[in-house]
Amino acid sequence: MRLDGFLQILVPKDKKFFPLFEKAASNLVEISKVLNQTVNEASLEKRKELIKQIEHLEHTGDNISHLIFHELSSTFITPFDREDIHTLAAAIDDVVDNIHGSAKRMELYKVHTITTPMVKLAELILKGAIELNVAIAVLKDMKNIDLIKEACVRINSIENHADDIFDNAIAHLFENEKDAVQIIKHKEILATLETATDKCEDAANVLQSIIVKTT
Amino acid sequence: MRLDGFLQILVPKDKKFFPLFEKAASNLVEISKVLNQTVNEASLEKRKELIKQIEHLEHTGDNISHLIFHELSSTFITPFDREDIHTLAAAIDDVVDNIHGSAKRMELYKVHTITTPMVKLAELILKGAIELNVAIAVLKDMKNIDLIKEACVRINSIENHADDIFDNAIAHLFENEKDAVQIIKHKEILATLETATDKCEDAANVLQSIIVKTT
Amino acid sequence: MRLDGFLQILVPKDKKFFPLFEKAASNLVEISKVLNQTVNEASLEKRKELIKQIEHLEHTGDNISHLIFHELSSTFITPFDREDIHTLAAAIDDVVDNIHGSAKRMELYKVHTITTPMVKLAELILKGAIELNVAIAVLKDMKNIDLIKEACVRINSIENHADDIFDNAIAHLFENEKDAVQIIKHKEILATLETATDKCEDAANVLQSIIVKTT
Numbered sequence: 001m002r003l004d005g006f007l008q009i010l011v012p013k014d015k016k017f018f019p020l021f022e023k024a025a026s027n028l029v030e031i032s033k034v035l036n037q038t039v040n041e042a043s044l045e046k047r048k049e050l051i052k053q054i055e056h057l058e059h060t061g062d063n064i065s066h067l068i069f070h071e072l073s074s075t076f077i078t079p080f081d082r083e084d085i086h087t088l089a090a091a092i093d094d095v096v097d098n099i100h101g102s103a104k105r106m107e108l109y110k111v112h113t114i115t116t117p118m119v120k121l122a123e124l125i126l127k128g129a130i131e132l133n134v135a136i137a138v139l140k141d142m143k144n145i146d147l148i149k150e151a152c153v154r155i156n157s158i159e160n161h162a163d164d165i166f167d168n169a170i171a172h173l174f175e176n177e178k179d180a181v182q183i184i185k186h187k188e189i190l191a192t193l194e195t196a197t198d199k200c201e202d203a204a205n206v207l208q209s210i211i212v213k214t215t
Numbered sequence: 216m217r218l219d220g221f222l223q224i225l226v227p228k229d230k231k232f233f234p235l236f237e238k239a240a241s242n243l244v245e246i247s248k249v250l251n252q253t254v255n256e257a258s259l260e261k262r263k264e265l266i267k268q269i270e271h272l273e274h275t276g277d278n279i280s281h282l283i284f285h286e287l288s289s290t291f292i293t294p295f296d297r298e299d300i301h302t303l304a305a306a307i308d309d310v311v312d313n314i315h316g317s318a319k320r321m322e323l324y325k326v327h328t329i330t331t332p333m334v335k336l337a338e339l340i341l342k343g344a345i346e347l348n349v350a351i352a353v354l355k356d357m358k359n360i361d362l363i364k365e366a367c368v369r370i371n372s373i374e375n376h377a378d379d380i381f382d383n384a385i386a387h388l389f390e391n392e393k394d395a396v397q398i399i400k401h402k403e404i405l406a407t408l409e410t411a412t413d414k415c416e417d418a419a420n421v422l423q424s425i426i427v428k429t430t
Numbered sequence: 431m432r433l434d435g436f437l438q439i440l441v442p443k444d445k446k447f448f449p450l451f452e453k454a455a456s457n458l459v460e461i462s463k464v465l466n467q468t469v470n471e472a473s474l475e476k477r478k479e480l481i482k483q484i485e486h487l488e489h490t491g492d493n494i495s496h497l498i499f500h501e502l503s504s505t506f507i508t509p510f511d512r513e514d515i516h517t518l519a520a521a522i523d524d525v526v527d528n529i530h531g532s533a534k535r536m537e538l539y540k541v542h543t544i545t546t547p548m549v550k551l552a553e554l555i556l557k558g559a560i561e562l563n564v565a566i567a568v569l570k571d572m573k574n575i576d577l578i579k580e581a582c583v584r585i586n587s588i589e590n591h592a593d594d595i596f597d598n599a600i601a602h603l604f605e606n607e608k609d610a611v612q613i614i615k616h617k618e619i620l621a622t623l624e625t626a627t628d629k630c631e632d633a634a635n636v637l638q639s640i641i642v643k644t645t
Contacts, residue, residue, distance in 0.1 A: 069424070070427065073424055073427035073428050074427060104382070108382055108385065108386045109385075109386065109389055110386075110389070110390075167534070167538055170538065170539075171538045171539065171540075174539055174540070174611065174615065175540075178611075179395075180395035180609075180610035180611050180614065181389065181393075181395050181398060183611060183614060184395065184398060184399065184402075184614065185389065187614075209499070209503055212500065212503035212504060213503050284639070285642065288639055288642035288643050289642060289643075319597070323597055323600065323601045324600075324601065324604055325601075325604070325605075394610075395610035396604065396608075396610050396613060399610065399613060399614065399617075400604065
């Protein structure tokens with residue numbers, strides 16, 4: 001146990017953070033679901049509406065992060081390390097931002113043909129979001145730490161899987177797409193989707209660090 | 216108020232940091248002004264000289280950051296959170312680096328035609344730099360906290376504006392520029408300019424975090 | 431001396447970190463050597479085998495980082511600032527990741543012609559790795575602090591050198607390579623190699639921060 005952990009025993013813990021993290025995690029699941037609808041939607045018009053929903057959910061996520069950061073600045077003693085609270089909130093926010101960024105680029109770059117690796121990456125993002133949501137729900141009472149550990153292991157393997165899909169998609173792009181402009185557009189959308197799973201893993205790393213310190 | 220905030224009341228605060236931050240902020244305003252001169256200069260030769268000035272000011276900024284980091288390592292009690300001092304200095308340094316990086320790339324990539332979004336982004340960077348400079352000037356005595364808050368709100372809106380300009384510039388580039396190499400060059404210069412406003416917002420976020428903790 | 435430095439005097443210091451950092455640094459030297467073999471290997475088949483070795487050494491590096499992070503979470507008092515331990519381990523890990531990333535991309539993008547700037551950057555990465563290895567070896571007893579300082583100065587100049595090579599390589603690429611797809615591929619491999627020297631400098635910055643606090 002660390003020195004600041006010892007000090008924390010002496011004072012009542014602040015429970016305001018848990019509902020905020022639960023909101024952030026469920027908003028992440030929601031935006032991931034809409035991303036999956038988007039990449040599976042054939043109608044360009046309906047896709048446009050879904051991307052507007054994604055933009056709206058990104059703003060919701062922003063507001064939740066700001067609430068967490070504000071709470072962090074005004075709270076004397078936090079339920080776990082301040083730095084971990086900050087990094088966890090920032091990581092969830094980064095997943096959301098990259099989901100929004102990938103959808104925005106599809107529209108902005110007029111990439112109308114959604115490819116298989118894009119669909120697969122969107123699926124992996126949703127899987128990661130669901131795992132994060134479960135892990136954060138049990139963080140509150142720390143009774144089912146094994147559930148957190150297992151979710152983190154699965155998030156790591158999701159990120160490895162996303163890495164492979166991304167690498168192969170880029171290699172395939174270089175080999176089959178002759179138009180350099182299309183390569184630039186697709187590469188950037190794929191990279192943004194893959195980064196979303198990286199940020200998911202960052203969030204899982206904070207969760208692992210929190211449970212190691214607490215137990 | 217946080218625990219380390221409580222400890223800080225007990226000891227005299229170190230005031231060495233404020234003049235260093237003021238130097239960093241005024242150097243940032245200076246380099247932003249030269250960037251604006253550069254993107255509005257028609258003569259390639261004069262532009263080259265201005266880019267040399269930018270390079271010189273980037274070195275000046277580097278030296279100021281190193282002084283702040285060195286002061287931070289050797290000072291017992293700091294006027295506000297060590298982490299905030301470090302992040303603020305690093306964020307200002309990042310704005311300067313991205314200004315330098317964008318100017319350097321214009322020369323290196325032989326991008327001689329400066330486009331409207333580049334000029335607009337340079338203007339927004341200067342606006343952000345001026346706001347940061349004002350906010351940092353009042354940080355010293357914490358008497359006009361509202362001035363800091365208002366500057367941070369404006370920096371946030373500057374960054375949103377820069378985001379929109381960047382997104383539209385990239386969409387326009389993909390639609391109108393047929394030469395992929397030109398797209399690569401312009402996209403990178405625009406991205407570096409836009410990142411400068413992101414880093415400006417990072418600095419504003421630290422300022423907001425400092426005033427929340429102190430008041 | 432800082433407040434937490436003062437507290438650390440009162441308790442026995444934990445020496446478990448030094449052998450782990452030494453392992454991380456020697457693994458970094460090893461992977462840098464294999465990278466140099468790779469970029470100097472004419473046979474595509476042998477190059478492929480060397481890239482497999484790089485992948486293996488990247489996994490080894492990952493395991494060492496995880497051990498350091500785990501140790502950090504479970505250790506009451508650390509030999510130097512927790513944050514510095516974390517940042518140092520993460521920086522070494524980032525150098526290794528970028529070495530692996532550059533080699534992986536050579537294979538994945540089928541970039542079979544290794545250019546002079548790639549070879550030069552690989553040499554600079556190895557030089558930086560050797561300097562880091564020396565500096566970390568003397569960190570343990572803090573008797574030869576000048577050796578650490580000198581290594582850090584040399585790492586800074588290695589990074590500046592890598593910057594110049596990268597900038598000139600990109601300018602050369604834009605001027606001489608007409609195929610945009612080749613530009614995209616080469617630019618990304620060069621950027622990944624250059625980032626490895628940036629991360630080397632990040633590690634050196636932590637070392638400098640550690641010795642300033644300790645002396």
